Amino acid sequence: MSVIVTDVLVVGAGPAGLASSALLARQGVSAITITKYQATANGPRAHLANQRTVEIMRDLGIEREVYNGGYKMVEVPDIVWTTNLSGRELSRRRAWGTRTDRKGEYEAASPCQITNIAQNYLEPVILSRAMALGADIRFNSELTEVTQDADGVTATVLYRPTGQEYTIRARYLLGADGGRSTVAAQAGFDFEGQGKLGYAVNAYIEADLSHLLAHRPGILYWTNHPGKEYFFGSGTFALVRQWNEWLVQFSYDPTFDPMDATEETILPRLRTAIGDPDVPVKVRGVGAWELQEKIATSYRKGRIFIAGDAAHRHNPSNGLGANTSIQDSYNIAWKLAAVLGGHASDALLDSYEAERLPVGRQIVARATASIGFVAALPTHIGISAGQSEEEGFAAIDTFLSATPEGRERRQNVLEALDVWDYGINTHGVEMGQRYVSAAVADDGTPMPAYERDEELYYQPTTHPGAYLPHAWLDHHDTRVSTLDLVPADTWTVITGNDGQAWVDAAERLSEELGFPIAAVAVGLGLPHADVYGDWAKMREITDGGCLLVRPDKYIAFRAKDVTDDPAADLRTALTKILHPDS
Known part of the structure; x- marks a missing residue:
């Protein structure tokens, strides 16, 4: 078995891994990045780059490419709630600094703008920059085993197209290989928190919805069609490309409403959520996932570090996942370069955990707390699981009616939306991370x-x-x-x-x-x-x-x-x- 020697092995080529690759390459660090996948993300997954992340992209020289690959938040400012996309609109809210009373604060805080850019569009931008900087990134290369000793890390890598195995010997390893991290598992990282807090299926679709949504441009559209056992509504549409590419999330309770991650199961639900039977829908991909709230109890074990979803796992509320992952990389890359360049001792690397683990705890707690806001809105409107369609639409009629009950429900919704700022306008969480x-x-x-x-x-x-x-x-x-x-x-x-x-x-x-x-x-x-x-x-x-x-x-x-x-x-x-x- 051949042995390749390098200073840093990065496992994973998602947002954290690619950012690390680019930053290490720019500093002249000998590094190899491996990923078992054939290419960058084949679906949207994450889709929001906050100001701190765009500042890192600015530092990497690709801020303009990020804007070109997505939409500045000011272009897609709204979150919209409807019965279905063709049906009654129930409410709107402006998010991530686009509301009049918050816009100035966001503009004053950063030279960069929050951008809705799907992960499958962001990753190629970072990959291109990393390659231009000389990064060594190897696709179809799966980590199968990792061990470490006092002097370095030994990794066994499987090149999947041929079945050939080889060894990489590195001084340090950064595990950025996602929520099912091989690195975290084999290196013995412990986690606190819970898994299986909820269940969801994502569908990546093509569907021209311009006639339904272009007049109310937004980043998220929550549908709440009555009469189903849908958990958190009947489908959430996250914008990928105006107005014909979407990530649609269906949350569900498997006890009452089991859902298979198949096109056959998803299509009827998509048509219900859209509400216009004449809209052609092409399903490009379907995937199931679980809601978690887990955080590693340490980010370093000897010469092995973890970053991104390998270290912190949570639901997508607040849009903190990929952002925190990239920011993890920004923290550790310069420290690795300083140590490997002989300008710092290995002890500097302990500060990565000291600085980033508290951030990980904060964002996991924030995302978990925010998920309750999503469920509260349909409850205040009067929509609940187990209703018939007739009962649900009658509740919506009451919500919109000129009656004391309608007035009370509408006031409750307005108050719930104010509280929901903690899910869509937490500028301090995004920008105010302080290190000790x-x-x-x-x-x-x-x-x-x-x-x-x-x-x-x-x-x-x-x-x-x-x-x-x-x-x-x-x-x-x-x-x-x-x-x-x-x-x-x-x-x-x-x-x-x-x-x-x-x-x-x-x-x-x-x-x-x-x-x-x-x-x-x-x-x-x-x-x-x-x-x-x-x-x-x-x-x-x-x-x-x-x-x-x-x-x-x-x-x-x-x-x-x-x-x-x-x-x-x-x-x-x-x-x-x-x-x-x-």
């Missing part, structure tokens, strides 16, 4: 308390452990974001008009430590001009202060003003972060 780990040099001050609900609202701060806030600047008559000040895969010092000593210190340390540390001064009259004054209001340092930003754009160190020895202070912070065991 050895990879952050605390400045001795407490993290700022939240002034508003920490899940609904994002509160930027420059406290160490927070993500670098976005503000628009002027650079040679071109508008740039503060996020653009951090070059790819590079530590960066950001200071102000009085901070030349920090700039000089960064240059000195770059030569001393052997890796680049960029430095930029931001302020009025400077090449990076804070022309609107927005940065001055949010930077939480003086014109002589300093922020040291990690390659993943998290703030590692902060000095409120110029210090007696900037080079020594930066050196101390970097040493503490990169060599926490020293």
Whole structure:
């Protein structure tokens, strides 16, 4: 059996695996990515890229391609509830920052826009970028066995078209191989939480629904046709391509309404949910899945790490799955590169778990809590499982009627939709992840308390452990974001008009430590001009202060003003972060 040697083996080529491949390749890390599948995703699965994820795509140089492959949220702002797509409309709601009272906050938070891009359109974009960067990605290559020792990881790989086996020997392995992770199982990762919380079937279909939906452009359409034992309605249509490609989800209770993942079972339900018998429907794929709420109790075991669905498994509420997976990769890729490049000790890699496991717990809890909102709406309308069609439509008539009962039900629905903001407008969950780990040099001050609900609202701060806030600047008559000040895969010092000593210190340390540390001064009259004054209001340092930003754009160190020895202070912070065991 032949043996191939590499520094990093990535198992899985979904969102987390492909993002890792691209980021490692860009940093010159010797890495191989394997996946048992023939190609990237053959169906939509996930379909929402939040602002933090699009910022990572911006960093990879493919932000425009992401927009071209999907629809900015402002183009498809609505979530719509109907009896069926041809029937009565019951309500609408604007989501993910498109409502008037939230739009400005989302625009102020990031240079990027939330985008509805299905996984089968997003993955090829990341794959193309990874390949252009020189990534080694091998399809049809299945991990069958993995072991590790003190020096590395040994993986047995089956090339499925020929049945040939070979061995990959790597210094580290990243398991990004999904909810049925071979890596997690064989490496002995433990999980807490529950499985089988519910059951669903997804259908990927082609059906021209423009005459039913183009006048009310949205990302999700919930149908609630009475008279069936459907759980959470009678089918949810998630937009893939306007207006003829859809991911349709049918949730069900197998005790009362068993459902096979077959075209024969799905087609009648699709026709009921659409409500127009003249619409041709082509089923491109069908798949069954279970609702879970599971989180790994650790993200690292020796030289093996897990990311994405291999580490956290939950329902699709809030659209957090693929986003969190890509953000896991953004966290670990620069750390692996630093260790393998000889600039950091292995102990730096412990911070991956310290930083990302709490995020995983948060998003699993948030998605699980949000699922109840979905079931509440039809209940308030008066639709329930076990009704006859006549009883269900009579309940809808009452809901819409000019009666005391109708008034009460409509008020209950409005209140339920307000609560449902926790499922569709949790900007703080998406953007406000704060880290506490050895990879952050605390400045001795407490993290700022939240002034508003920490899940609904994002509160930027420059406290160490927070993500670098976005503000628009002027650079040679071109508008740039503060996020653009951090070059790819590079530590960066950001200071102000009085901070030349920090700039000089960064240059000195770059030569001393052997890796680049960029430095930029931001302020009025400077090449990076804070022309609107927005940065001055949010930077939480003086014109002589300093922020040291990690390659993943998290703030590692902060000095409120110029210090007696900037080079020594930066050196101390970097040493503490990169060599926490020293």
